[in-house]
Amino acid sequence: MNTMFVFSTVYTLALLFVSTKAEPNSKSCIEVRAAYSSKGFNVNDVPNKGVHGAPLKVCPQGYSCCTLEMEEKLSQQSHSDLKAPISQLNSNLQSTFKQRHSQFDQFFRELLDNAEHSLNDMFVRTYGLMYVHNAELFKHFFQELKRYYVSGSGAVNLDSMLSNFWEDLLERMFRLVNVQYEFSDAYMECVSRHTEQLKPFGDVPRKLRLQLTRAFVAARTFTRGLALIPEVVNKVSTVNASPSCVRAAMKMLYCPYCKGQVALKPCQNYCLNVMRGCLANQADLDTEWNNFLDAMLSLAERLEGPFNFESVMDPIDVKISEAIMNMQENSMQVSQKVFQGCGQPKPGNGFRSHRSVKETGFTGRFRPYSPDARPTTAAGTSLDRLTTDVKKRLKHAKKFWSTLPETVCAGERITSRDDCWNGTAKSRYESVVMGNGLANQVSNPDVEVDITKPDVVIRSQISVLKEMTSWLKAAHSGNDISIDQDEDGSGGQESGSGCDSPSCEADRDIYFSIPPTPINPRVVKVVHQETTGGDRIAHGSMALALCGLTLALLAPHWR
Numbered sequence: 001m002n003t004m005f006v007f008s009t010v011y012t013l014a015l016l017f018v019s020t021k022a023e024p025n026s027k028s029c030i031e032v033r034a035a036y037s038s039k040g041f042n043v044n045d046v047p048n049k050g051v052h053g054a055p056l057k058v059c060p061q062g063y064s065c066c067t068l069e070m071e072e073k074l075s076q077q078s079h080s081d082l083k084a085p086i087s088q089l090n091s092n093l094q095s096t097f098k099q100r101h102s103q104f105d106q107f108f109r110e111l112l113d114n115a116e117h118s119l120n121d122m123f124v125r126t127y128g129l130m131y132v133h134n135a136e137l138f139k140h141f142f143q144e145l146k147r148y149y150v151s152g153s154g155a156v157n158l159d160s161m162l163s164n165f166w167e168d169l170l171e172r173m174f175r176l177v178n179v180q181y182e183f184s185d186a187y188m189e190c191v192s193r194h195t196e197q198l199k200p201f202g203d204v205p206r207k208l209r210l211q212l213t214r215a216f217v218a219a220r221t222f223t224r225g226l227a228l229i230p231e232v233v234n235k236v237s238t239v240n241a242s243p244s245c246v247r248a249a250m251k252m253l254y255c256p257y258c259k260g261q262v263a264l265k266p267c268q269n270y271c272l273n274v275m276r277g278c279l280a281n282q283a284d285l286d287t288e289w290n291n292f293l294d295a296m297l298s299l300a301e302r303l304e305g306p307f308n309f310e311s312v313m314d315p316i317d318v319k320i321s322e323a324i325m326n327m328q329e330n331s332m333q334v335s336q337k338v339f340q341g342c343g344q345p346k347p348g349n350g351f352r353s354h355r356s357v358k359e360t361g362f363t364g365r366f367r368p369y370s371p372d373a374r375p376t377t378a379a380g381t382s383l384d385r386l387t388t389d390v391k392k393r394l395k396h397a398k399k400f401w402s403t404l405p406e407t408v409c410a411g412e413r414i415t416s417r418d419d420c421w422n423g424t425a426k427s428r429y430e431s432v433v434m435g436n437g438l439a440n441q442v443s444n445p446d447v448e449v450d451i452t453k454p455d456v457v458i459r460s461q462i463s464v465l466k467e468m469t470s471w472l473k474a475a476h477s478g479n480d481i482s483i484d485q486d487e488d489g490s491g492g493q494e495s496g497s498g499c500d501s502p503s504c505e506a507d508r509d510i511y512f513s514i515p516p517t518p519i520n521p522r523v524v525k526v527v528h529q530e531t532t533g534g535d536r537i538a539h540g541s542m543a544l545a546l547c548g549l550t551l552a553l554l555a556p557h558w559r
Helices: 002-038 068-127 135-156 158-177 184-191 204-238 243-253 266-280 286-304 308-313 316-329 331-342 381-395 406-407 456-477 499-507 539-556
Strands: 480-481 494-496 524-526 534-538
Touching: 068 135, 068 204, 068 308, 068 406, 135 158, 135 204, 158 316, 158 331, 158 381, 184 331, 184 456, 204 316, 243 266, 266 406, 286 456, 308 331, 316 331, 331 534, 381 480, 456 480, 456 534, 480 539, 494 534, 499 534, 534 539
Parallel strands: none
Antiparallel strands: 480 494, 524 534
């Protein structure tokens, strides 16, 4: 009898012990219901108490607050949750470089517009009606520069355009300084053919060609590089997570719900293995991405130094005017050489020697703008400020793709403690963390990755980055690679200054700095033989008076 009583007591205690252990588990589904409904799902999907033997496909079997229907819905949610932080990072990167591209593009376009307006204002003030009647030559010059900036060598051959400009200018000025003669079209073609040998404008055309070519190639290539960054990010963003990645994300993010532990966060190394498996293809972008960014940074250095677009366009009016003055000063020698090479021209009929200065509109004054008087470009900024800012952004963007797992697996999304979710239980994560890239995922314990099938979109963007890097490197040497491919599919032709790094640094004679504000009106001229590039001498007032008188006398015959 006593034995039966003891056995009955022990059995009762055992039942009580089991019931007290099961009770907390049964109540834990209340937290799951609240968390599940906060995701926008129907709270009635969640059982009131934990169930055994639910046919789950992803989460561990056994006691669970999940049903198969819940697991499917949470799998879809995990896909969104996985994509959200990556999309935000991608969006931030796109926004950053869209803004920088817009700033640089606007800046370069405004520099071109301001240079054209500056030249027009200076030449109207300096040459009066003579310029007004021939303004279309200079308008076309700037139109072609703008077309080249937008479309490159496929639309405008810069060398040919500049040669045509100087030939056309020579033809007009040659007629002006020799108004007593009559010239046929054939005769003027002969003059144009000998422009390079005659050097009527001094060394200005050569220097301007070098500087324009290098600066324009660098500016437009750099701008295209900035535009490419958001394009690549956008294309890569279209790559969908694989089914195995979605399963791994579900297991990492929501299987703790099924255990009734909604606040349990994944272990950091566990998260890294999941994300490196999911982002294996994206990580393979990193090598070419970093090469591209390095090439952008190198070209940015050029923009700050020898290929500075701002230092070329700002004083271009002064340079062209210097060329005109060179032609005026050497007009007799140039004319004699032409007469010897092309033959003696016929005297013209009805030549009148002069008109009044008032009638021509020429004042005899030449006043180059000082730096303070020049228009402000692009919201008051400068190329140096823009370049300094964008270099910081480019450096920060390096290793963007390979560090995405670390960026995602940080902060409140994970825990670095040992009491974390390791994929099966609340415990330490023991597996080795995989490296970045597709090839390193062959033994990933948490995501099944087929390393034999690289993503097609990713591979195409790697090719795009390689091609852009080659353009940037060519621009770094002053060369422009045409976008158009040859018929055999090979790359385009290179053109430009053919500048190698050492020679670019050494070739200081191509610099045309803006002259300081003169106390007296003067003409600024580059000294080519006794001084280095950038040194200048001022013409005396007598030279100015002679130039002014010559132009005033000959102005009527320009029209």
